[in-house]
Amino acid sequence: MTVKILDSSFFFVDIPVEGNSFAVPSSVKSELKDLLAKSKFDAMEEKGLFVAEPSKNSRKKAEAAAEKSGDLGVLSQTDLDVVALALETGGEVVTDDYALSNTAQTLGITVIPLQQRAAKKRKWKFKCTGCGKYHDSPGFCDVCGAEIKRMFK
Numbered sequence: 001m002t003v004k005i006l007d008s009s010f011f012f013v014d015i016p017v018e019g020n021s022f023a024v025p026s027s028v029k030s031e032l033k034d035l036l037a038k039s040k041f042d043a044m045e046e047k048g049l050f051v052a053e054p055s056k057n058s059r060k061k062a063e064a065a066a067e068k069s070g071d072l073g074v075l076s077q078t079d080l081d082v083v084a085l086a087l088e089t090g091g092e093v094v095t096d097d098y099a100l101s102n103t104a105q106t107l108g109i110t111v112i113p114l115q116q117r118a119a120k121k122r123k124w125k126f127k128c129t130g131c132g133k134y135h136d137s138p139g140f141c142d143v144c145g146a147e148i149k150r151m152f153k
Contacts, residue, residue: 004112005086006049007095008078011037015114017094022049025081054084061087065106070124070150071099073138083107127151 003021008031010017022044029051032038041049054062062083066072079100086093092110095101101111126135130146138148 002110003089003091004094005082005089005091007082007093007097007100008032008037009096009114010094011040013114017112017114020048023052023085023089023091024049025053025078025085026051027078027081031078052085052089054081054088058084058088061107062103066099066103069102069106070126071103073150074099075103079103083109124150 001021002019003023004017004019006017006022006024006028008028011028011032012034024041029041032041045051059080062080063072065083066075066080079097080103082093082095082100083104085091086104086109087107092112093100093104094112094114095104096114101113104111126138126148127133128135128141128144128146128148130141130144133141133143135141135148138150140146141148
């Protein structure tokens with residue numbers, strides 16, 4: 001039985017996901033502010049949803065994969081916790097977040113989309129908006145000083 005690691009977005013939509021083994025990092029629970037999302041979380045917790053923390057080692061692997069895929073700058077700490085927990089448990093990620101999905105796929109983690117079509121794995125590049133030079137990360141260009149933006153390769 002494969003555990004499904006739920007992203008926060010799962011609790012904001014009314015779409016069922018098959019399975020009976022679900023988990024979230026505590027950071028997902030802390031993101032739930034709306035009464036409906038909290039109620040859905042509580043109902044699932046009564047049916048066996050468990051809260052677990054990924055290890056620091058799994059978290060480092062998630063961050064390294066996000067950096068490799070070019071998604072690190074757009075992922076939240078919660079997103080990285082979701083990927084790390086899926087890596088640690090051998091689980092699948094349930095999300096509609098493309099950057100989270102891309103990072104998970106970089107690690108070979110199966111992703112189950114909620115409302116979106118399944119995202120294809122992408123490798124991002126960082127390109128200066130001024131002179132067009134490619135860089136390894138976002139920021140400002142060392143050649144012309146213009147902003148560096150993430151772009152699809």
